[in-house]
Amino acid sequence: MTASFPLVRIFGTEIRAHWSWVFVLALISVVYSVDLANPAGAGWGPALAWTTAIATAVLVFVSVTIHELAHVAAARRDGIKTTSIVIQLVGGSFVLDARPSSAEAEFRLSVSGAIASVVLALLFGFVALFLTFGPMDMNVAPDGVQAIHFSAIMLTAFNLFMVVISVLPGYPLDGARILHAIVWWRSGDPVAAQAATVRVSRYVGYSLIVSGMVVAVTGDDWAPGLCMVVAGWLLMSSGRVLQRRAMLRGLLAGLHASDAVTSDFARIPPQLTLDVYAAEYLAERAGTAALVSRGDERLGLIGTTQIRRIPRGKWGDTHSEAAMVPMALVPTVAPEEDLWAALEILEKSGLDAMMIGATDGDPVLLTRRAAGKLLQEKVEAQRMAELALGTSRNRRFRGR
Numbered sequence: 001m002t003a004s005f006p007l008v009r010i011f012g013t014e015i016r017a018h019w020s021w022v023f024v025l026a027l028i029s030v031v032y033s034v035d036l037a038n039p040a041g042a043g044w045g046p047a048l049a050w051t052t053a054i055a056t057a058v059l060v061f062v063s064v065t066i067h068e069l070a071h072v073a074a075a076r077r078d079g080i081k082t083t084s085i086v087i088q089l090v091g092g093s094f095v096l097d098a099r100p101s102s103a104e105a106e107f108r109l110s111v112s113g114a115i116a117s118v119v120l121a122l123l124f125g126f127v128a129l130f131l132t133f134g135p136m137d138m139n140v141a142p143d144g145v146q147a148i149h150f151s152a153i154m155l156t157a158f159n160l161f162m163v164v165i166s167v168l169p170g171y172p173l174d175g176a177r178i179l180h181a182i183v184w185w186r187s188g189d190p191v192a193a194q195a196a197t198v199r200v201s202r203y204v205g206y207s208l209i210v211s212g213m214v215v216a217v218t219g220d221d222w223a224p225g226l227c228m229v230v231a232g233w234l235l236m237s238s239g240r241v242l243q244r245r246a247m248l249r250g251l252l253a254g255l256h257a258s259d260a261v262t263s264d265f266a267r268i269p270p271q272l273t274l275d276v277y278a279a280e281y282l283a284e285r286a287g288t289a290a291l292v293s294r295g296d297e298r299l300g301l302i303g304t305t306q307i308r309r310i311p312r313g314k315w316g317d318t319h320s321e322a323a324m325v326p327m328a329l330v331p332t333v334a335p336e337e338d339l340w341a342a343l344e345i346l347e348k349s350g351l352d353a354m355m356i357g358a359t360d361g362d363p364v365l366l367t368r369r370a371a372g373k374l375l376q377e378k379v380e381a382q383r384m385a386e387l388a389l390g391t392s393r394n395r396r397f398r399g400r
Helices: 020-037 046-077 103-133 143-166 174-187 190-218 223-251 274-282 312-317 339-349 368-399
Strands: 004-010 013-018 082-087 093-096 266-268 289-294 297-303 353-356 365-367
Touching (some): 013 046, 046 082, 046 103, 339 353
16 A cells, blocks of 8 residues: 555545645646636636635545445445445545455445445536526626536536546446346356456456557547546456466465465564564575464564565664564464465465464464465466376377
Protein backbone atom coordinates (compact mmCIF):
# COMPACT_ATOMS: atom_id res chain seq x y z
CA MET A 1 0.00 0.00 0.00
CA THR A 2 2.94 2.31 -0.48
CA ALA A 3 1.08 4.15 -3.27
CA SER A 4 -1.72 5.22 -0.92
CA PHE A 5 -2.15 7.20 2.26
CA PRO A 6 -4.59 6.65 5.17
CA LEU A 7 -7.66 8.84 5.59
CA VAL A 8 -9.95 7.45 8.26
CA ARG A 9 -11.13 4.17 9.82
CA ILE A 10 -14.82 3.30 9.44
CA PHE A 11 -16.40 0.22 11.05
CA GLY A 12 -12.95 -1.27 11.62
CA THR A 13 -11.92 -0.76 7.99
CA GLU A 14 -8.98 1.47 7.11
CA ILE A 15 -9.88 3.86 4.30
CA ARG A 16 -6.89 4.85 2.17
CA ALA A 17 -6.61 7.05 -0.92
CA HIS A 18 -4.32 6.41 -3.86
CA TRP A 19 -1.78 9.19 -4.40
CA SER A 20 -3.07 9.69 -7.94
CA TRP A 21 -6.10 11.45 -6.40
CA VAL A 22 -3.90 14.45 -5.57
CA PHE A 23 -3.33 14.97 -9.29
CA VAL A 24 -6.91 14.06 -10.28
CA LEU A 25 -8.57 16.45 -7.84
CA ALA A 26 -6.16 19.26 -8.73
CA LEU A 27 -6.83 18.71 -12.45
CA ILE A 28 -10.62 18.73 -11.99
CA SER A 29 -10.45 21.90 -9.88
CA VAL A 30 -8.23 23.78 -12.34
CA VAL A 31 -10.13 22.75 -15.48
CA TYR A 32 -13.57 23.52 -14.04
CA SER A 33 -12.52 26.80 -12.42
CA VAL A 34 -10.96 28.09 -15.65
CA ASP A 35 -14.04 27.11 -17.65
CA LEU A 36 -16.49 28.65 -15.16
CA ALA A 37 -14.53 31.91 -14.90
CA ASN A 38 -14.18 32.22 -18.67
CA PRO A 39 -16.43 35.00 -20.07
CA ALA A 40 -17.31 32.66 -22.93
CA GLY A 41 -18.54 30.17 -20.33
CA ALA A 42 -20.35 30.97 -17.11
CA GLY A 43 -18.37 34.14 -16.59
CA TRP A 44 -18.39 33.86 -12.80
CA GLY A 45 -15.97 35.59 -10.50
CA PRO A 46 -12.81 33.71 -9.44
CA ALA A 47 -14.10 33.02 -5.91
CA LEU A 48 -17.33 31.32 -7.02
CA ALA A 49 -15.62 29.54 -9.92
CA TRP A 50 -12.93 28.05 -7.69
CA THR A 51 -15.39 27.21 -4.89
CA THR A 52 -17.70 25.38 -7.31
CA ALA A 53 -14.81 23.54 -8.99
CA ILE A 54 -13.24 22.41 -5.71
CA ALA A 55 -16.62 21.39 -4.25
CA THR A 56 -17.37 19.34 -7.37
CA ALA A 57 -13.94 17.68 -7.22
CA VAL A 58 -14.43 16.79 -3.56
CA LEU A 59 -17.88 15.33 -4.26
CA VAL A 60 -16.37 13.26 -7.07
CA PHE A 61 -14.00 11.75 -4.51
CA VAL A 62 -16.87 11.27 -2.04
CA SER A 63 -18.86 9.46 -4.76
CA VAL A 64 -16.01 7.01 -5.37
CA THR A 65 -15.59 6.53 -1.62
CA ILE A 66 -19.30 5.70 -1.20
CA HIS A 67 -18.99 3.28 -4.13
CA GLU A 68 -16.19 1.43 -2.31
CA LEU A 69 -17.87 1.61 1.10
CA ALA A 70 -20.86 -0.15 -0.44
CA HIS A 71 -18.54 -3.13 -0.98
CA VAL A 72 -17.56 -2.96 2.69
CA ALA A 73 -21.23 -2.95 3.77
CA ALA A 74 -22.02 -5.92 1.53
CA ALA A 75 -19.04 -7.84 2.87
CA ARG A 76 -20.09 -7.16 6.48
CA ARG A 77 -23.61 -8.36 5.63
CA ASP A 78 -22.12 -11.74 4.69
CA GLY A 79 -19.91 -11.84 7.77
CA ILE A 80 -16.69 -10.93 5.94
CA LYS A 81 -14.42 -8.38 7.56
CA THR A 82 -12.80 -5.86 5.21
CA THR A 83 -9.35 -4.98 6.49
CA SER A 84 -8.79 -1.97 4.24
CA ILE A 85 -9.88 -0.35 1.00
CA VAL A 86 -7.87 1.84 -1.35
CA ILE A 87 -9.89 4.55 -3.09
CA GLN A 88 -8.87 4.72 -6.74
CA LEU A 89 -10.57 6.41 -9.69
CA VAL A 90 -11.69 3.05 -11.05
CA GLY A 91 -11.04 -0.46 -9.88
CA GLY A 92 -10.62 0.35 -6.22
CA SER A 93 -9.11 -2.49 -4.20
CA PHE A 94 -10.26 -3.94 -0.91
CA VAL A 95 -8.60 -6.56 1.30
CA LEU A 96 -10.94 -9.19 2.74
CA ASP A 97 -10.13 -11.42 5.71
CA ALA A 98 -11.94 -14.25 3.92
CA ARG A 99 -13.20 -15.04 0.45
CA PRO A 100 -16.95 -15.07 -0.30
CA SER A 101 -18.26 -18.50 0.58
CA SER A 102 -20.65 -18.73 -2.36
CA ALA A 103 -21.33 -17.31 -5.78
CA GLU A 104 -24.36 -15.47 -4.42
CA ALA A 105 -22.24 -13.77 -1.73
CA GLU A 106 -19.61 -12.75 -4.27
CA PHE A 107 -22.30 -11.36 -6.59
CA ARG A 108 -23.79 -9.25 -3.79
CA LEU A 109 -20.33 -8.02 -2.83
CA SER A 110 -19.36 -7.16 -6.42
CA VAL A 111 -22.57 -5.47 -7.58
CA SER A 112 -23.01 -3.35 -4.45
CA GLY A 113 -20.67 -0.61 -5.71
CA ALA A 114 -22.56 -0.16 -8.97
CA ILE A 115 -25.86 -0.03 -7.07
CA ALA A 116 -24.47 2.73 -4.83
CA SER A 117 -23.35 4.70 -7.89
CA VAL A 118 -26.82 4.31 -9.45
CA VAL A 119 -28.41 5.68 -6.29
CA LEU A 120 -26.01 8.65 -6.29
CA ALA A 121 -26.69 9.30 -9.99
CA LEU A 122 -30.44 9.31 -9.28
CA LEU A 123 -30.03 11.72 -6.35
CA PHE A 124 -27.81 14.18 -8.22
CA GLY A 125 -29.93 13.71 -11.32
CA PHE A 126 -33.09 14.62 -9.44
CA VAL A 127 -31.47 17.87 -8.27
CA ALA A 128 -30.29 18.64 -11.80
CA LEU A 129 -33.71 17.95 -13.34
CA PHE A 130 -35.54 19.94 -10.67
CA LEU A 131 -33.34 22.98 -11.26
CA THR A 132 -33.50 22.59 -15.05
CA PHE A 133 -37.29 22.22 -15.37
CA GLY A 134 -38.37 23.80 -12.09
CA PRO A 135 -39.96 27.19 -11.51
CA MET A 136 -36.62 29.03 -11.71
CA ASP A 137 -35.03 29.93 -15.05
CA MET A 138 -31.35 28.91 -14.85
CA ASN A 139 -30.38 31.62 -17.33
CA VAL A 140 -31.35 34.35 -14.84
CA ALA A 141 -30.98 32.40 -11.60
CA PRO A 142 -28.50 33.57 -8.93
CA ASP A 143 -24.95 32.42 -9.47
CA GLY A 144 -25.09 30.24 -6.36
CA VAL A 145 -28.07 28.30 -7.72
CA GLN A 146 -26.34 27.96 -11.09
CA ALA A 147 -23.29 26.58 -9.27
CA ILE A 148 -25.42 23.89 -7.62
CA HIS A 149 -26.99 23.11 -11.01
CA PHE A 150 -23.57 22.75 -12.61
CA SER A 151 -22.25 20.45 -9.87
CA ALA A 152 -25.40 18.30 -9.95
CA ILE A 153 -25.08 17.75 -13.70
CA MET A 154 -21.37 16.92 -13.48
CA LEU A 155 -21.86 14.52 -10.57
CA THR A 156 -24.78 12.79 -12.28
CA ALA A 157 -22.64 12.23 -15.35
CA PHE A 158 -19.68 11.05 -13.29
CA ASN A 159 -21.68 8.49 -11.29
CA LEU A 160 -23.25 7.15 -14.48
CA PHE A 161 -19.71 6.87 -15.85
CA MET A 162 -18.77 4.93 -12.69
CA VAL A 163 -21.64 2.52 -13.27
CA VAL A 164 -20.68 1.84 -16.88
CA ILE A 165 -16.98 1.47 -16.17
CA SER A 166 -17.37 -0.65 -13.04
CA VAL A 167 -19.55 -3.29 -14.73
CA LEU A 168 -17.12 -3.89 -17.60
CA PRO A 169 -16.04 -7.54 -17.29
CA GLY A 170 -12.34 -6.87 -16.97
CA TYR A 171 -9.98 -7.05 -14.00
CA PRO A 172 -9.60 -5.16 -11.70
CA LEU A 173 -13.13 -3.78 -12.27
CA ASP A 174 -16.20 -4.97 -10.39
CA GLY A 175 -17.64 -6.36 -13.60
CA ALA A 176 -15.00 -9.09 -13.62
CA ARG A 177 -16.04 -10.16 -10.13
CA ILE A 178 -19.70 -10.06 -11.18
CA LEU A 179 -18.95 -12.28 -14.19
CA HIS A 180 -16.89 -14.60 -11.98
CA ALA A 181 -19.83 -14.96 -9.59
CA ILE A 182 -22.24 -15.74 -12.43
CA VAL A 183 -19.97 -18.35 -14.02
CA TRP A 184 -19.23 -19.81 -10.58
CA TRP A 185 -22.98 -20.07 -9.89
CA ARG A 186 -23.65 -21.81 -13.19
CA SER A 187 -20.62 -24.14 -13.21
CA GLY A 188 -20.13 -24.71 -9.50
CA ASP A 189 -16.36 -24.37 -9.96
CA PRO A 190 -14.73 -21.09 -8.80
CA VAL A 191 -11.38 -21.98 -10.40
CA ALA A 192 -12.96 -22.60 -13.81
CA ALA A 193 -14.96 -19.40 -13.35
CA GLN A 194 -11.74 -17.43 -12.84
CA ALA A 195 -10.21 -18.91 -16.00
CA ALA A 196 -13.31 -17.92 -18.01
CA THR A 197 -13.30 -14.43 -16.51
CA VAL A 198 -9.64 -13.93 -17.38
CA ARG A 199 -10.35 -14.84 -21.00
CA VAL A 200 -13.26 -12.41 -21.20
CA SER A 201 -11.12 -9.72 -19.55
CA ARG A 202 -8.47 -10.19 -22.22
CA TYR A 203 -11.05 -9.91 -25.02
CA VAL A 204 -12.45 -6.72 -23.47
CA GLY A 205 -8.92 -5.33 -23.31
CA TYR A 206 -8.31 -6.13 -26.98
CA SER A 207 -11.62 -4.52 -27.93
CA LEU A 208 -10.84 -1.33 -26.03
CA ILE A 209 -7.40 -1.05 -27.64
CA VAL A 210 -8.73 -1.51 -31.17
CA SER A 211 -11.69 0.80 -30.56
CA GLY A 212 -9.42 3.41 -29.03
CA MET A 213 -7.12 3.36 -32.02
CA VAL A 214 -10.06 3.84 -34.36
CA VAL A 215 -11.43 6.73 -32.27
CA ALA A 216 -7.99 8.36 -32.06
CA VAL A 217 -7.44 8.18 -35.82
CA THR A 218 -10.91 9.07 -37.06
CA GLY A 219 -12.12 11.47 -34.34
CA ASP A 220 -11.50 15.18 -33.96
CA ASP A 221 -9.91 14.65 -30.54
CA TRP A 222 -7.34 11.90 -29.99
CA ALA A 223 -7.50 12.07 -26.17
CA PRO A 224 -10.59 9.80 -25.70
CA GLY A 225 -9.06 7.20 -28.01
CA LEU A 226 -5.79 7.27 -26.10
CA CYS A 227 -7.66 6.78 -22.82
CA MET A 228 -9.43 3.74 -24.26
CA VAL A 229 -6.12 2.27 -25.42
CA VAL A 230 -4.55 2.76 -21.98
CA ALA A 231 -7.61 1.25 -20.28
CA GLY A 232 -7.49 -1.77 -22.59
CA TRP A 233 -3.79 -2.27 -21.94
CA LEU A 234 -4.40 -2.16 -18.16
CA LEU A 235 -7.18 -4.74 -18.41
CA MET A 236 -4.99 -7.05 -20.47
CA SER A 237 -2.09 -6.65 -18.03
CA SER A 238 -4.32 -7.46 -15.06
CA GLY A 239 -5.71 -10.45 -16.93
CA ARG A 240 -2.21 -11.82 -17.55
CA VAL A 241 -1.35 -11.48 -13.86
CA LEU A 242 -4.51 -13.32 -12.83
CA GLN A 243 -3.93 -15.98 -15.47
CA ARG A 244 -0.50 -16.65 -14.01
CA ARG A 245 -1.99 -16.80 -10.51
CA ALA A 246 -4.60 -19.28 -11.74
CA MET A 247 -1.84 -21.44 -13.25
CA LEU A 248 0.12 -21.39 -9.99
CA ARG A 249 -3.02 -22.20 -8.03
CA GLY A 250 -3.61 -25.19 -10.27
CA LEU A 251 -0.08 -26.46 -9.60
CA LEU A 252 -0.70 -26.31 -5.86
CA ALA A 253 -4.14 -27.95 -6.04
CA GLY A 254 -4.53 -30.68 -3.44
CA LEU A 255 -1.56 -29.54 -1.35
CA HIS A 256 -1.81 -28.46 2.28
CA ALA A 257 0.08 -25.97 4.41
CA SER A 258 2.07 -28.83 5.95
CA ASP A 259 3.55 -29.60 2.51
CA ALA A 260 5.51 -26.32 2.49
CA VAL A 261 6.78 -26.12 6.06
CA THR A 262 10.44 -25.59 6.78
CA SER A 263 12.84 -26.20 9.64
CA ASP A 264 15.42 -23.95 7.99
CA PHE A 265 14.85 -20.95 10.16
CA ALA A 266 16.92 -19.40 12.90
CA ARG A 267 16.08 -18.84 16.53
CA ILE A 268 17.63 -15.61 17.72
CA PRO A 269 17.65 -13.73 21.03
CA PRO A 270 15.78 -10.42 21.34
CA GLN A 271 18.99 -8.47 22.03
CA LEU A 272 20.68 -9.50 18.77
CA THR A 273 21.39 -6.46 16.59
CA LEU A 274 20.18 -6.31 13.01
CA ASP A 275 23.66 -6.05 11.49
CA VAL A 276 24.64 -9.36 13.10
CA TYR A 277 21.33 -10.95 12.14
CA ALA A 278 21.68 -9.89 8.49
CA ALA A 279 25.32 -11.00 8.24
CA GLU A 280 25.12 -14.33 10.05
CA TYR A 281 21.60 -15.54 9.27
CA LEU A 282 20.12 -13.93 6.15
CA ALA A 283 23.29 -14.62 4.17
CA GLU A 284 22.63 -18.35 4.57
CA ARG A 285 18.84 -18.25 4.67
CA ALA A 286 17.99 -15.46 2.23
CA GLY A 287 14.30 -14.65 2.22
CA THR A 288 13.49 -16.62 5.37
CA ALA A 289 12.37 -15.46 8.76
CA ALA A 290 13.81 -15.95 12.21
CA LEU A 291 11.95 -16.74 15.41
CA VAL A 292 12.79 -14.26 18.15
CA SER A 293 12.64 -16.02 21.50
CA ARG A 294 13.78 -15.68 25.09
CA GLY A 295 14.33 -19.20 26.33
CA ASP A 296 11.12 -21.11 25.60
CA GLU A 297 9.10 -17.91 25.23
CA ARG A 298 8.29 -16.95 21.65
CA LEU A 299 8.35 -13.21 21.21
CA GLY A 300 7.86 -12.70 17.48
CA LEU A 301 9.14 -13.14 13.93
CA ILE A 302 11.63 -11.09 11.96
CA GLY A 303 12.66 -11.28 8.33
CA THR A 304 13.90 -9.25 5.38
CA THR A 305 10.66 -7.24 5.27
CA GLN A 306 11.22 -5.95 8.78
CA ILE A 307 14.91 -5.10 8.55
CA ARG A 308 14.45 -3.27 5.22
CA ARG A 309 12.26 -0.79 7.04
CA ILE A 310 15.22 0.17 9.23
CA PRO A 311 17.96 2.37 7.68
CA ARG A 312 21.13 0.33 7.28
CA GLY A 313 23.08 2.87 9.31
CA LYS A 314 20.91 2.05 12.35
CA TRP A 315 21.22 -1.72 12.17
CA GLY A 316 24.05 -1.79 14.67
CA ASP A 317 21.94 0.03 17.27
CA THR A 318 18.62 -1.77 16.63
CA HIS A 319 17.83 -5.03 18.38
CA SER A 320 15.69 -7.75 16.84
CA GLU A 321 13.02 -7.24 19.51
CA ALA A 322 12.49 -3.67 18.31
CA ALA A 323 12.08 -4.68 14.66
CA MET A 324 10.19 -7.97 15.00
CA VAL A 325 6.48 -8.61 14.49
CA PRO A 326 4.93 -9.71 17.82
CA MET A 327 3.57 -13.25 17.88
CA ALA A 328 0.05 -11.95 18.43
CA LEU A 329 0.17 -10.41 14.94
CA VAL A 330 1.67 -13.43 13.19
CA PRO A 331 -1.01 -15.42 11.30
CA THR A 332 -1.43 -19.10 12.16
CA VAL A 333 -3.13 -21.80 10.09
CA ALA A 334 -3.76 -25.50 10.62
CA PRO A 335 -1.46 -28.00 8.86
CA GLU A 336 -4.40 -29.35 6.84
CA GLU A 337 -5.30 -25.87 5.53
CA ASP A 338 -5.31 -25.56 1.73
CA LEU A 339 -1.84 -24.36 0.73
CA TRP A 340 -3.06 -21.72 -1.70
CA ALA A 341 -5.41 -20.27 0.92
CA ALA A 342 -2.53 -20.21 3.42
CA LEU A 343 -0.28 -18.41 0.91
CA GLU A 344 -2.99 -15.80 0.33
CA ILE A 345 -3.10 -15.16 4.07
CA LEU A 346 0.69 -14.85 4.11
CA GLU A 347 0.60 -12.47 1.15
CA LYS A 348 -1.97 -10.21 2.81
CA SER A 349 0.01 -10.18 6.05
CA GLY A 350 3.09 -8.77 4.32
CA LEU A 351 5.32 -11.02 6.44
CA ASP A 352 8.05 -13.44 5.41
CA ALA A 353 6.58 -16.38 7.32
CA MET A 354 3.58 -17.64 9.25
CA MET A 355 3.01 -20.24 11.95
CA ILE A 356 1.70 -23.69 11.11
CA GLY A 357 -0.23 -25.69 13.67
CA ALA A 358 -0.62 -25.20 17.41
CA THR A 359 1.21 -22.43 19.19
CA ASP A 360 2.67 -24.87 21.74
CA GLY A 361 5.28 -27.53 21.00
CA ASP A 362 8.03 -27.20 18.42
CA PRO A 363 7.39 -24.22 16.11
CA VAL A 364 6.82 -24.91 12.43
CA LEU A 365 6.92 -22.13 9.85
CA LEU A 366 5.68 -21.67 6.31
CA THR A 367 8.09 -19.20 4.69
CA ARG A 368 7.98 -17.41 1.37
CA ARG A 369 11.21 -19.14 0.42
CA ALA A 370 9.83 -22.62 1.12
CA ALA A 371 6.66 -21.86 -0.84
CA GLY A 372 8.69 -20.46 -3.74
CA LYS A 373 10.91 -23.53 -3.79
CA LEU A 374 7.87 -25.83 -3.85
CA LEU A 375 6.32 -23.82 -6.68
CA GLN A 376 9.57 -23.97 -8.63
CA GLU A 377 9.65 -27.74 -8.24
CA LYS A 378 6.04 -28.01 -9.46
CA VAL A 379 6.72 -25.77 -12.46
CA GLU A 380 9.80 -27.80 -13.36
CA ALA A 381 7.87 -31.07 -12.99
CA GLN A 382 5.12 -29.77 -15.26
CA ARG A 383 7.67 -28.61 -17.83
CA MET A 384 9.37 -32.01 -17.83
CA ALA A 385 6.01 -33.74 -18.18
CA GLU A 386 5.11 -31.53 -21.15
CA LEU A 387 8.50 -32.24 -22.76
CA ALA A 388 8.04 -35.97 -22.22
CA LEU A 389 4.54 -35.83 -23.70
CA GLY A 390 5.83 -33.90 -26.72
CA THR A 391 8.66 -36.40 -27.25
CA SER A 392 6.23 -39.31 -27.02
CA ARG A 393 3.92 -37.73 -29.60
CA ASN A 394 6.81 -37.09 -31.99
CA ARG A 395 7.92 -40.71 -31.74
CA ARG A 396 4.42 -41.97 -32.48
CA PHE A 397 4.17 -39.55 -35.41
CA ARG A 398 7.52 -40.74 -36.90
CA GLY A 399 6.50 -44.36 -36.36
CA ARG A 400 3.47 -44.06 -38.61
